Every structure is written in structure tokens, then in C-alpha cells.
Amino acid sequence: MIKLDRRAFIGGSATALGTLAFGAPTVLGQGKPRVVVIGGGAGGATAAKYIAKDASGIEVTLVEPAKQFITCFHSNLVLGGYKKMDAITHTYDRLASAYGIKLNHQAAVSIDRDRKQVKLADGSVLDYDRLVVSPGIDLKYDSVPGWGLAHEETMPHGWKAGRQTEVLKARLDAVPDGGVIVMIAPPNPYRCPPGPYERVSMMAHTLKAAGKSKAKIIILDPKDAFSKQGVFQEGWEKHYPGMVEWINAKIYDGIKSVDPKTNTVVTGFESYTNAALVNVIPAQMAGAIARDAGLANDSGFCPIDPASMKSAKDANIYVVGDACIPGDMPKSAFSANSQAKVAALMVRGELAKTPTFPARYTNTCWSLIETDDTIKVGGRYEAKDGKITAVETFVSKPGETAQVRKETSTENIGWYSGITADMFS
């Protein structure tokens, strides 16, 4: 276990403490050091704030085309009717007003790593001393035969929050009693490992609450096992008996094709025709800007130095959040937030000469199964054996009391409030 101590913090130099307390950093060269952050989600917004905060003396520009950020986390709760869209919608105003971050609401189109420049959609460029890349995921539109970008409305994925959340919700609400929902679950690695199974829970909750308990949800899963499987399946049996069927690839032998016109899914085992809703969650990869810049490897995601979140491909670039390869950490908002704070610490260390410490990471993912019944999984992580390695982990246990699950539900709501305040205020 890595132990930091106070001497290391205050003893580094008197300047270090002065910097932290009074914001008088040493800067590189004449002007302020410049950091560009690409992506305003849990990774990027957090990184921008933690690099800029306490008058670090670093000029931070956040490049994010959207003026509002709709969190993918808790979008399942919108599906289940527990939250409204506006409750998961946030603005960047405070990042500008409270921390002096420059907001640039454009898409970043390319990175010139030699010139250390980011090119924006309008053709302008931003120079950087350090770049934080946090674009999230892109969907692999060619990973499910017969399905693609053109079929997002007919067979929604709902894996990027916003319009897709609303489409999926409307389709779910229209499922008749006795209707069949087919979810095509994604292969590893993907954003939010428990997400598909929380979503199934929210679908079942919505159907049951509407008196449609004869409806059925079929999960076609390329994986042999999934996050929090035991407690999810226990919850489905308890709350939604007969409504959820999980089938793994050994049984269904692969998705042979889907037909969005007839809502048909053909597998090597069974076919489902005239499904009331087909939810295709395709395979995923790092956002295009990261891949196009050569920051990803063959996996489609970006390798990093586990001790710093620095790109393994470029010493001036950090990659955080869903786009990186985070070792034992799952791709989650909590993970992205945690990684972003490590990256911010290291960026400040490099550009403002503030003290740095061994990287430590934390994650927890909460999932709602039914009202007052929430489960969680999480752990703490350190750089070890060349990757971010789990040091200690936990997961909710089957048979926990209703009281524990209710407290966990409250914790989940509290966490959302906490992390979004941490990102945006």
C-alpha cells in the first residue's frame, strides 16, 4: 500500500506549499502554460476544473461542442421514470465563472501531436503544452449485422444520453402487455459494465408499474458473465418473476442478423420476430479524435501510464475516462472522475511545479433494480504490474436486508448529486 505523508507534501519545498495555498506557481517560459481538454464529460470536465482550480496559473480551455451535458449515468433512471431529463442535464457556466476555464463549444476535429495543436471545426487551432483527451466512446456501427447508424431510431442503443434516451423511453412506454423486448448486450470492454442490466431492471420496472407483467425482456449477451450478476438475477427473480431471460452466446450462437424493418433478430439458435422493442447496444471504441491521433492500440482504446494517466503514445497527452484502457477499473463516470484528478495532479506538477503523489484511484457503480433496491460494486486501485490494478474490491451480496438496499439507494442519489457538483460547480 502506498502511503503518502504530510512531510512529502509540505516538505517538498516552501514554494510548493505557497503555490497550493496562495496560487503563485512557477510557469514555463514567459506566458501561462496552456492546457486544452477535449471532451466535457466526467473525465474532461473534472480534469479542466482540477487543473484550473485554486488559481493554478494554468490557462485551461475546455473543448466541447455541446452547451449542455446530459449524463449517461442515471439515464437508466429516466428510463425507469425515477428522473426527468432536466435532472440529468447540466451546463458548463460555473466552470467558466468560478475557475476561469475558457469554454470552446466546437468539435475538436484533429490533433497535431508534432505541433502540439488541436484543430477545431471552424478551422481554428489551439496550442497546448499539455492536452487532456477525454472524448468518451464511439459506437461500432458495424458490429451487429444488419444494424447501423441509420437504424438508431428504429432500434435505439440509448448508450449516449440525450435524444437516444428519449427515443428508448418512448419505445419502452409503448410496449404492450405480452410484448417482447430484445436487448443485444455489448461485448467487453464497454461503457458502464452494469449498465445493460440496470437498464433491463428499469425496463421491467416500467412494464410492471404499467400493469404489463406479461411482457418479457430477452437479453442476448456475448459475455459468459456480467457485472453484479448474482445480485441482479436475484433481484429480477424477486421483483420481476418470469419477465427477464438472460441468454449467453454459448446458447444463442451469435447474432446472425437483425432487420430493423420488421424488428427481427436472428440468432444461431432462435429468432425473434415482431419484437416490441429491440435495444442494440453495440461494441465500442475510443472516440474518433483519440484514434485518429494514433493514441489507441489495436483494441480501439488508448493505453496509458497507470502511474499518471499519461498516454503511452505521447508524453504531452493524457487520456482519461471511457477512451482509455484503465486496467482493472471499469469504464464509469466515477472512474473517469478519479482518473481526471490523477491527470490534473500530474499536469499541475509538470506545468506549475506543484508536488505530485503516487496515483490512487477509486470507483463505485450503483445500480437500481427496483424502488429502494440498489446494489453497488467498487474498489480502489493503484499503479501496479504495469496497469491500474485493483487493491481492494467489494460488491453487494445476495440476501442483503431491505434496509441496506434502501440506504444504498439513497447513497446512489447522493453520489449523483456529489459527482455532478464536483464536475460542474
Added chain:
Amino acid sequence: MPGFRRASRLFAALLATAAGAANAHAADIAFGQYLAGECVTCHRADGQDKGIPSIVGWPADQFLAVLKSYKDKDRPNVVMQTIAAKFSEDEMAALAAYYASQPAKK
């Protein structure tokens, strides 16, 4: 590591003698503020309780006692047990000093 702790206390004591107790305390608070980056993902920095209790403005002794009871796995919340497990005595003291220095939620 008791040696480290002793050295740290000695260092703090020297600091206190040389530059006044206020500086040592300020160092604790500054270090605690850095460490608190981990807490604020769940415990809102503004002290509002929206489902996870506020820890802003807690007396240092109480803060330390509660954190230690999670570290020792006496208090039952696996998230907090896991978070607290890694903190050294110095880190817990710094966190306690930082949070005690923050005005409690108005």
C-alpha cells in the same frame, strides 16, 4: 510505519517551533484539501446533504474517529471502508484538519 509518523510529528513540531503553529496547521489543511479531492465525488463540497451526509465543518476529533472506525471496518459501509483503508494516520489527520476548517453548511 511508526518511524515515518514519529519523524512527521517531529517535523511538525519543528515547524511549529520555527514558524509558529499556524503554519503547521496551514500545511495540514492544504494537504487535507488536496486529499479531499477524493471525498467530494460523493460528499458535496458545499456541505449539502442530497443523500450522502455532509462532512463539512465536522470537529477534527470526530472526523478522525469516524474515519478510523471505517478503516478498522467497525462501521458498516463498504464504500467508506474501502476509501478509508488506504489512508495513513497523517492523511486522516490532514483531512480532519481541512474539513474542520471549513464552515459548516449555513
